[in-house]
Structure formats: structure tokens, C-alpha cells
Amino acid sequence: MVRIIGLKLYSLLFFILLSCFIIIYSHVNLATTGNTATQSQILIPPQSFRQVSYYNDIKPILDSRCVACHSCYDSPCQLKLSSFEGVDRGASKKTVYDHERLIAQEPSRLYIDETTTAGWREKGFFPVLNEQAPSPETNLNNSLIAKLLQLKRDNPLPSSGKLPKSIELDLERSLQCPSPDEFQKYRQDHPLWGMPYGLPPLTRDQENTLLSWLQAGTKPDVQHVLSSAAEAEIEKWELFFNAPSLKSQLVARYIYEHLYIGDMHFKGHPANEFYKLVRSKTPPGQAIEELKSIRPFDDPGIDRFYYRLRPITSTIVDKNHFVYELSDNRMRRLQELFFKPDFTITKLPGYDPQSAANPFNTFSELPAISRYQFLLDDAQYFFSGFIKGPVCRGQAAVNVIRDQFWIAFIKPQNDFMQESTEFLAENNHYLRMPASEGEKIGLISWLDVNKLQQQYVDKKETFIHKALLRHHDVDFNLIWDGDGHNDNALLTVFRHFDNATVVKGLVGKTPLTAWVVDYPLFERIHYLLVAGFNVYGTAGHQVTTRLYMDSLRMEAENNFLRFMPVQYRKAMRDSWYQGIDAKLFSFFEKPLYGISKETAISYETNDYKKEFFEKIQQRLGPAAGEPDLINRCMQEPCIRKNSTDDQRQTDAMIRQLANLKGHEIQALPEVSFLRVTTDNPDKDLVYTLIRNQKLLNVSFIFAENLRREPEKDTLTVVPGFLGSYPNIFLSVQKQQLPDFIEQLKHTRTESEKDLLYGRYGIRRNNPRIWQYYDWFNQKYLNEQPETAGLFDMNRYENL
Structure with missing residues (x-):
């Protein structure tokens, strides 16, 4: 009762705060203040000059030690050290992620919004390299990188135990971001905040190499050169994307608006070569001048632009790396989907926001079945856009989903999809997305959009009964089977x-909730969370995106409930949305659709959800993917294909770990990388431990702690790697696994946690942490050379 009352109060406070945001929305000016201090002289004596190559000597150090935190949108102080351009750009006091921003921020995307050092200085970025009169001494004294390295060397962290509390690690902590002139005060106030932050220092050799490069003037020495094979592929694909016919132009626009956020790779080419699909002012054969639009459907501002493939020269990091493969087979598939069907494009759609933000309006003349099959073919890629794109960062952003859930898809059917194309075109007004309002969306506009969503769901229900369910039973034939071979047919999402x-x-084990996704839902999630999301947008934009996703999640859950027995549906959904007073929060009390038609599935047990997915797996065969023999071992022996003796023996012990739950796993963070050491270090094994936290519901942004049910937490153990942000590295000898599991089961207090992590954990200040970081990264790269990227240490905890 106390928990529910607290939930009501916090939720009521949320709506009051949202209303206040809208009232003051256009009357707030943000101001920034700076502070200056006497510039200090660097105490590290200049190194004797030696020739240092950025590409061969410096970049490997930055990649292995600095990119662990300094990459992508969430790079501290926007200092991106994943490329020379990022180092040269420098740092900024502005943060990209700001949940309190009431005025949209000017974007600062590397390679796009500015390309010169002087331009970045005008945008408020300050240097981390010397930009005054060069000399060996001033090159060091005016380098913020050198100062931060020195600060770490002068004030080392304790090499054992937990870090002191003065080392702040919270993701939402206030960053200092001192400029070179402010560094002296920073050094006095935060002596333990040298770089790498909250981690052991670089080796002396690494420091000296960096200092020699800084001393010599920090020049890049390698230009990216394309191979003749890469040039040939780029030419072929750019010709495809820029074909002149109306049909080709509309198809290319559709493909671009869905692929632009990921990394393109040519099949058979080196595993480390990737490209971005961009819009450029210049045609193929000329240097790319990328358009500076924020969203992919923004007005290009020019009459003619071109789709181009820009080589990715920054270091690949796992948190935003997901790959779409381009090949001859892929081009044939696109031709089959979009050019083989007989349809005519009468005119090209425009780019006005009200229209362009709505894909059902923009692409109404493209067959819906072609669009849907395009998404299904690479469903994991497109869901990765939701997950690894800029929208999915921070507790408030991702607590719209459960910690674990399964996804299946409605099967595309020619007769139904033809009618669906007409239905979507006729009702596209009801599918208006929040992005159509740009950054001006407020509470009133949001309520309008939400009302339209509810009207759409009502119309959709009528249409489905008329066009689909009148002719088809609600059974397994409605579920996409991956065309017998495509392992995108079933997905699992984990929230960390x-x-x-x-x-x-x-x-993992059978989750609390599941989604069944149809085409309009798939498309709207993409245009809400990817194409229509502005990471530099206002708090109003971010909040309305989160609220709209609530509706889409419930629609996906409702689709799943159609396959459950009628009498069980309400009880199942009620178990997902506990603690909500429907009278006070009727906003979240969505109708339960599909209750009038009973499923045609004959269930043999009372565990309908589990049986539903077990039967789907059996029906799909290879398209269902590899069975999970760690978390769902139905009958011994559960042996993975091609496993070694060590793997089989370890898997048997790991299953005991995977069966832990509730308070037995309370000592674990969200994501742990477990290295099981063997007699041969080259054959050590890796497992990822994922703690799934149970919540009463996921319908509120705030007060998550009041909705926790830790006694119902579960553990998923995955062979290999899962997740981009490890919270802790664990190292356990194979023969010690039973002791580790037993100790974990009984770890409750802080002193017991200290013993556990003192014995098995690799803490942030452990001098060996960099060895483990390198080992995990290299093993990941060896196992998945095209899809692997460097892991991020921003969420590594102080355990």
C-alpha cells in the first residue's frame, strides 16, 4: 500500500512538472558561466624528441585506453578520442544528453555540423592540444591531455579496495570540463580526477609516447585510402541509390531513412571497413558534402542531392555499431521487393514536417508488403536502431521497456497487405508522429497526438476483423516463420x-511480457525512436517520445494477447500493470483489444505463454535460432554444438548460476562479463551475466525504486558477449565456479559484497583491469570480427 501511494504521488508530480515545462517552455533563456584561473606550467619534463606516428603509435593507445569512455554522443565533455578529427575538435561544456533542456541545442556532430578547427571554436569547443605558437615546451604546457595525464600520475588511486567517494561515477553526474585556462582550479579541487578517470594510469611507455607526439606538434600522418574493390562497390551502390526514375527516387528515400543510422559493410571485404549512407550536396565521384539536417526526412534545402557512402574512419565502438551488409544478393533482394511489383509512382512527396514525419503519408505509393518485408529481412538491425541509437540512453529513456521480453512478428500476407496499404493511406492522419511538431511539441499537442493514436487503434481493430480475422484464425499461421531460414524471426530485448x-x-527463461509486432507498429517505432528523434531536442520532445512509446509498447503487448485464451488475457495484462490506480491514471488504462475472437491454438498446459513460444520455436526450425541450453535446458544432456570438454563441463556448472534468482543475485549489477580461466589462457571461456530487474509496471518515467520487486529478479547467463557497457569484470577459475556460485547466493551485506568482489572481481582501480579490458575486446573481435566493437567503460561500477 505504501508503495502504491508513493507511486501515485510521484506520478502526479510528473504530470505537474510536465505541465510546468510547457508553460515556461518559450520563456527560458539558458546562460553559461565560466571560470578562469592562472595557467599552470606542466611539471612533466619535455621528453627527448623521437619520431612518433599518430596512426601507428598514438591511435592504438587512444583506442585501447581512452575510447573506452570518449566516443559517441555520451562522450564526457563531448571529447571524442576515436579519431584525429575528434581530438582536434576538442571539448565542450555543453552536454548532448540533457533531460532538462527547454530550448533545442545546436547540433555538434563530428564530420557534419563543422569540419574545421576554427569552426568548432566558434561553436564553443575548446582545444585539448596546443594552438598557440608552437615549440616543444608550449606544445606540452598548453595541452590539456598532457595536464590530465600528469594529474593522474601525481595523484594515483589506491590500488586495492573500492574507489574513494570523491570519484563520481553516476551517469548523470555534473561534468567539470575544464578548459586549459581553468585547469589549475580543477587540479586543486579534484586531485584524483586525472585521466583515465577513475581507472589506473597508462604505463610509462604509453605516457612517454603520447608526450612525444604532443611535444612534436600532434600531426596526423595517414589519410584514408579506399581500395579499388571498395571504390567499385561504392560506385555500384551509389548508382543504384541515385537512379533517376520516380520509383527509384522514392525507394532510395525509403531505404535511406531506415539505414542511415547503422554501419554499411560490403560482403567479403575487410571486416573493419564500414560506411555511412548519407545525403550529400555533391554527386558520386566528388568529395562528399553531407547535408546538415538533423532528421533524415528534414528538408534538404536544395533542389538536388545525392545518396553517398561515406567511409567510417572513427574507431568502431560496440554501443553504436550494428551492421547492414551490402552484396549482390542484397541488391537482387531490393530489386525483388521494390521494383518487381507492378505499381506506379505519380509524384514524389515533399519534406514539410507534418507530412515527412509520417511514413504512411510519405511512402503511401510503395506497397506495404514490400516495406514490411524489407524490415523483417533484417529485424535485428532495425531494432538495434531503437536500442543502439541516440534515443536509448539513460534510465528515464529505457524504463519504457521491461528488463527482458521476447518478440515475434505478424506474417506478411499478400491479400491482407494490399488492403493494408489502402487502409494506412486512408488513415495516415491518425498515425501522426510527435516529430511532426518538431521541437515545439507541448502538452496540448501531445494530447492531440495521443488521441489520434487511440482513434487509430480503434480503426485498426475494426479493419483487422474485417480484412484479416474474418478469413484467418488466430493461430501460428499468423506468425512470420522467417521464410524458413531467416533467424530474424524471433528476437530478445534486454534492458540494463x-x-x-x-x-x-x-x-533467457520465459519472460513476463512478450510483443507481437505488425507492420504499422514496426514502422512507427522506427520513426518515433530513430528517424524522428532529435538527441539535441528539448525536454518536451524527449518526454513526448517516451510517452508515445508507452502506447506502442502496449499495442505490441495487445497483439501478443490475441494468441492467448480469451479468459486469460486480462489477468495476464493486469500482472504487467500492477500498482496503477485506473481512476487517477486512466491515461494508462488502454482498452484490451481482440477479446471477442478466441484463439484457434489448442493449448496442452496452463502455461500458455511458455507453450506458445515453445511451439513457435518448433515450427520455425532453423529460423528460430540456436536453442538456449543454459537458461532453458528442458532435458539433459543440454550440449551446445561443437563445444569442447571444457565448455561442456563449465556449461553444466553455469546452469546452476542461471537458476539463481531474487536475493540470491542482489550482489550482481546489470551486466557482468565472467572470464572462466582454464589451464590454457588462450581457451579461457566468457559468459555474460544479465540481471533482470522486476518492476510492478513500466508506465512511469519516475519513481522506479517504488515499483521494484527485487525478490522476483532473474538471472540470464549467455555464453559469449551481450551488452556494450560491462558493469564489472569477473574472473573465476573453472574449478572455483561452485564456490563462486555458493558465495554469490549468500552475499547480502556490503561487507559480504566486498569479500565477493575482492576475491573474484576486477575493480576499477585494479592494476590488471586494462589487461582484462584488452582481453575481452580481443576475444570479442576474434569471435565476431564484423559486428564487434570496443566495449564502453562509462557504466563500470565501483563494487
Whole structure:
């Protein structure tokens, strides 16, 4: 009762705060203040000059030690050290992620919004390299990188135990971001905040190499050169994307608006070569001048632009790396989907926001079945856009989903999809997305959009009964079977508190909730969370995106409930939305659709959800992916294909770990990488431990702690790697696994946690942490050379 009352109060406070945001929305000016201090002289003596190559000597150090935190939108102080351009750009006091921003921020995307050092200085970025009169001494004294390295060396962290509380690690902590002139005060106030932050220092050799490069003037020495094979592929694909016919132009626009956020890779080419699909002012054969639009459907501002493939020269990091493969087979598939069907494009759609933000308006003349099959073919890629794109960062952003859930898809059917194309075109007004309002969306506009969503669901229900369910039973024939071979047919999503992961197949034990996704739902999630999301947008934009996703999640859950027995549906949904007073929060009390038609599935047990997915797996065969023999071992022996003796023996012990739940796993963070050491270090094994936290509901942004049910938490153990942000590295000898599991089961207090992590954990200040970081990264790269990227240490906890 106390928990529910507290939930009401916090939720009521949320709506009051949202209203206040809207009232003061256009009357707030943000101001920034700075502070200056006497510039200090660097105490590290200049190194004797030696020739240092950025590409061969410096970049490997930055990649292995600095990119662990300094990459992508969430790079502290926007200092991106994943490329020379990022180092040269420098740092900024502005943060990209700001949940309190009432005025949209000017974007600061590397390679796009500015391309010169002087331009970045005008945008408020300050240097981390010397930009005054060069000399060996001033090159060091005016380098913020050198100062931060020195600060770490002068004030080392304790090498054992937990870090002192003065080392702040919270994701939402206030960053200092000192400029070179402010560094002296920073050093006095925060002596333990040298770089790498909250981690052991670089080796002396690494420091000296960096200092020699800084001393010599920090020049890049390698230009990216394309191979003749890469040039040929780029030419072929750019010709495809820029074909002149109306049909080709509309198809290319559709493909671009869905692929632009990921990394393109040519099949058979080196595993480390990737490209971005961009819009450029310049045609193929000329240097790319990328348009500076924020959203992919923004007005290009020019009469003619071109789709181009820009080489990715920054270091690949896992948190935003997901790959779409381009090949001859892929081009044939696109031709089959979009050019083989007989349809005519009468005119090209425009780019006005009200229209362009709505894909059902923009692409109404493209067959819906072609669009849907395009998404299904690579469903994990498109869900990765939701998960690894800029929208999915922070607790408030991702607590719209459960910690673990499974996804299946409605099967595309020619007769139904033809009628669906007409239905979507006729009703596209009801499918208006929040992005159509741009940054001006407020409470009134949001309520309008939500009302339209509810009207659409009502119309959709009538249409489905008329066009689909009148002719088809609600059974397994409505579920996409992956065309017998495509392992995108079933997906699992994990939420890790403030980030998330999506993988193929059904991973983990049977979850609390499940989604069944149809075409309009798939498309709207993409245009809500990817194409229509502005990471530099206002708090109003971010909040309305989160609220709209509530409706889409419930629609996906409702689709799943159609396959459950009628009498069980309400009880099942009620178990997902506990603690909500429907009278006070009727906003979240959505109708339960599909209750009039009973499922045609004959269930043999009372565990309908579990049986539903088990039967789907059996029906799909290879398209269902590999079975999860760790978390759902139905009958011994559960042996993975091609496993070694060590793997089989370890898997048997790991299953005991996977069966822990509730308070037995309370000592674990969200994501742990477990290294099981063997007699041969080259054959050590890796498992990812994922703690799934149970919540009463996921319908509120705030007060998550009041909705926790830790006694119902579960643990998923996955062979290999899952997740981009490890919270802790664990190292356990194979023969010690039973002791580790037993100790974990009984760890409750802080002193017991200290013993556990003192024995098995690799803490942030452990001098060996960099060895483990390198080992995990290299093993990941060896196992998945095209899809692997460097892991991020921003969420590594102080345990």
C-alpha cells in the first residue's frame, strides 16, 4: 500500500512538472558561466624528441585506453578520442544528453555540423592540444591531455579496495570540463580526477609516447585510402541509390531513412571497413558534402542531392555499431521487393514536417508488403536502431521497456497487405508522429497526438476483423516463420537499467511480457525512436517520445494477447500493470483489444505463454535460432554444438548460476562479463551475466525504486558477449565456479559484497583491469570480427 501511494504521488508530480515545462517552455533563456584561473606550467619534463606516428603509435593507445569512455554522443565533455578529427575538435561544456533542456541545442556532430578547427571554436569547443605558437615546451604546457595525464600520475588511486567517494561515477553526474585556462582550479579541487578517470594510469611507455607526439606538434600522418574493390562497390551502390526514375527516387528515400543510422559493410571485404549512407550536396565521384539536417526526412534545402557512402574512419565502438551488409544478393533482394511489383509512382512527396514525419503519408505509393518485408529481412538491425541509437540512453529513456521480453512478428500476407496499404493511406492522419511538431511539441499537442493514436487503434481493430480475422484464425499461421531460414524471426530485448541490447532468438527463461509486432507498429517505432528523434531536442520532445512509446509498447503487448485464451488475457495484462490506480491514471488504462475472437491454438498446459513460444520455436526450425541450453535446458544432456570438454563441463556448472534468482543475485549489477580461466589462457571461456530487474509496471518515467520487486529478479547467463557497457569484470577459475556460485547466493551485506568482489572481481582501480579490458575486446573481435566493437567503460561500477 505504501508503495502504491508513493507511486501515485510521484506520478502526479510528473504530470505537474510536465505541465510546468510547457508553460515556461518559450520563456527560458539558458546562460553559461565560466571560470578562469592562472595557467599552470606542466611539471612533466619535455621528453627527448623521437619520431612518433599518430596512426601507428598514438591511435592504438587512444583506442585501447581512452575510447573506452570518449566516443559517441555520451562522450564526457563531448571529447571524442576515436579519431584525429575528434581530438582536434576538442571539448565542450555543453552536454548532448540533457533531460532538462527547454530550448533545442545546436547540433555538434563530428564530420557534419563543422569540419574545421576554427569552426568548432566558434561553436564553443575548446582545444585539448596546443594552438598557440608552437615549440616543444608550449606544445606540452598548453595541452590539456598532457595536464590530465600528469594529474593522474601525481595523484594515483589506491590500488586495492573500492574507489574513494570523491570519484563520481553516476551517469548523470555534473561534468567539470575544464578548459586549459581553468585547469589549475580543477587540479586543486579534484586531485584524483586525472585521466583515465577513475581507472589506473597508462604505463610509462604509453605516457612517454603520447608526450612525444604532443611535444612534436600532434600531426596526423595517414589519410584514408579506399581500395579499388571498395571504390567499385561504392560506385555500384551509389548508382543504384541515385537512379533517376520516380520509383527509384522514392525507394532510395525509403531505404535511406531506415539505414542511415547503422554501419554499411560490403560482403567479403575487410571486416573493419564500414560506411555511412548519407545525403550529400555533391554527386558520386566528388568529395562528399553531407547535408546538415538533423532528421533524415528534414528538408534538404536544395533542389538536388545525392545518396553517398561515406567511409567510417572513427574507431568502431560496440554501443553504436550494428551492421547492414551490402552484396549482390542484397541488391537482387531490393530489386525483388521494390521494383518487381507492378505499381506506379505519380509524384514524389515533399519534406514539410507534418507530412515527412509520417511514413504512411510519405511512402503511401510503395506497397506495404514490400516495406514490411524489407524490415523483417533484417529485424535485428532495425531494432538495434531503437536500442543502439541516440534515443536509448539513460534510465528515464529505457524504463519504457521491461528488463527482458521476447518478440515475434505478424506474417506478411499478400491479400491482407494490399488492403493494408489502402487502409494506412486512408488513415495516415491518425498515425501522426510527435516529430511532426518538431521541437515545439507541448502538452496540448501531445494530447492531440495521443488521441489520434487511440482513434487509430480503434480503426485498426475494426479493419483487422474485417480484412484479416474474418478469413484467418488466430493461430501460428499468423506468425512470420522467417521464410524458413531467416533467424530474424524471433528476437530478445534486454534492458540494463540505462541502456539495452537486442539479440536474435529466444534468450533467457520465459519472460513476463512478450510483443507481437505488425507492420504499422514496426514502422512507427522506427520513426518515433530513430528517424524522428532529435538527441539535441528539448525536454518536451524527449518526454513526448517516451510517452508515445508507452502506447506502442502496449499495442505490441495487445497483439501478443490475441494468441492467448480469451479468459486469460486480462489477468495476464493486469500482472504487467500492477500498482496503477485506473481512476487517477486512466491515461494508462488502454482498452484490451481482440477479446471477442478466441484463439484457434489448442493449448496442452496452463502455461500458455511458455507453450506458445515453445511451439513457435518448433515450427520455425532453423529460423528460430540456436536453442538456449543454459537458461532453458528442458532435458539433459543440454550440449551446445561443437563445444569442447571444457565448455561442456563449465556449461553444466553455469546452469546452476542461471537458476539463481531474487536475493540470491542482489550482489550482481546489470551486466557482468565472467572470464572462466582454464589451464590454457588462450581457451579461457566468457559468459555474460544479465540481471533482470522486476518492476510492478513500466508506465512511469519516475519513481522506479517504488515499483521494484527485487525478490522476483532473474538471472540470464549467455555464453559469449551481450551488452556494450560491462558493469564489472569477473574472473573465476573453472574449478572455483561452485564456490563462486555458493558465495554469490549468500552475499547480502556490503561487507559480504566486498569479500565477493575482492576475491573474484576486477575493480576499477585494479592494476590488471586494462589487461582484462584488452582481453575481452580481443576475444570479442576474434569471435565476431564484423559486428564487434570496443566495449564502453562509462557504466563500470565501483563494487
